[in-house]
Amino acid sequence: MFEVIGERINTTLKKVQAAVIERDAEHIKADVKKQEACGASYIDVNAGARIGHEKEDMAWLLEIIQEVTELPLCLDSPDPEVLEMAYTMVTKTPMVNSISLEKNRFEAMIPFLKGKDCKIIALCMDDSGMPKSADDIxxxxxxxxxxxxxxxxxxxxIYVDPLIQPMSVDKDNGNMVxxxxxxxxxxxxGxxxxxxxxxxxxxxxxRKIINRIFLAMMMKVGFNSAIMDPLDTEIMAVMKTTEMIKGCDNYCMNYLKAVRAGNIKA
Structure with a gap:
């Protein structure tokens, strides 16, 4: 089944950062519960926006988030020390976002990754920069x-991230990915x-209509997970409908359940 990595607990977002600074646990908890109710498979947790505070902010977020959900978490940080701390706090097998082929970054991550039971988002990024063709990816x-x-x-x-790039930059970016x-x-x-x-x-x-159509097209070629907003009911409807059309929904049960719940409607 398609996996939705809920992207909303990210301190680059103004409301989330304000909640973290003020230690407004109820704001964070409410958002997490909404993401779970709307069909998130993972909750992404990114505390990197406040330089010098990432470790303490991540620890606080992990503690309060796990009070209201049993969903596995996606630990989103480039810092192995923060990830090491976060890994000890989670109660379910986590996902790590992300690892790349950039030499210094990859070598720094190896000691953390060895022996860990976790899922890994692996970026198609190396020291030469963003990929420029499908073969490059x-x-x-x-x-x-x-x-x-x-x-x-x-x-x-391993969850390979092919690095989706904007259509506004190059008309071929959609076909490339x-x-x-x-x-x-x-x-x-595998x-x-x-x-x-x-x-x-x-x-x-x-943008939302572009994202919805692109999701369906990506799922057709095998894309089986996305970092996205599960509170966008329209894109979640596209995801469930596409799964059904692809033959991944026995007897259309998940589709019918979503229709009866009012989550898919014309």
């Missing part, structure tokens, strides 16, 4: 999956794919 995916498997990470725990995802899901059997879905619409008007 595919080759980087193969490289980072190989590197992670070499240190003992199971393939089924769709071609790459289709090849990755074929050539690297891995998952995920990424920041809304990147595709950056800089364009009416």
């Amino acid at each position: 595919i080759n980087r995916a193969k490289d980072i999956v190989g590197e992670l498997e070499a240190i003992g990470v199971k393939r089924e725990n 769709m071609d790459a995802v289709q090849a990755i899901m074929t050539d690297l059997e 891995v998952h794919t995920t990424g920041g879905l809304s990147n595709i619409s950056y800089g364009l008007p009416q």
Whole structure:
């Protein structure tokens, strides 16, 4: 089934950062409960916006979030020390967002990753910058999956992020990432794919309609997870409907349940 990584607990968002500064636990708890109710599979937790406070902010967030949900968490930080602390606090097998092929970043993460029971978002990013073609994405995916498997990470725990880039920058960015995802899901059997879905619409008007159509097209080529807002009822309706049309919903039960609950309507 498609996995939704709820993106809303992120201190780059003004309301979240204000709640963290003020230690407004009820604001955070209410948002997490809404994400779970709307169908999130994971709750992404990012406390990196306040320089010098990430570790304490992450610890506070993890403590209060786990008071109101049993969903697994996605620990979102580039700092191995913060991740090490966070890993000791979680009660369910977490996801780590994210690891890249950039030499210094990858080498710094190896001691943290070895022996850990966790899922990993693996970015198709290396020291040369953003990928410029589908082949570039595919080759980087193969490289980072190989590197992670070499240190003992199971393939089924790897979520390759092909780095969705805006259509406003290049008209071929949509096709590039769709071609790459289709090849990755074929050539690297057992891995998952995920990424920041809304990147595709950056800089364009009416972003939500772009995101919804793009999600359906990405799911058709094998995309099986996304970092997105589960409170967007329309995109969640697209996700459930696409799963049904793809044949991933026996007897259309999940689709029918969502329709009866009023979550899918014309």
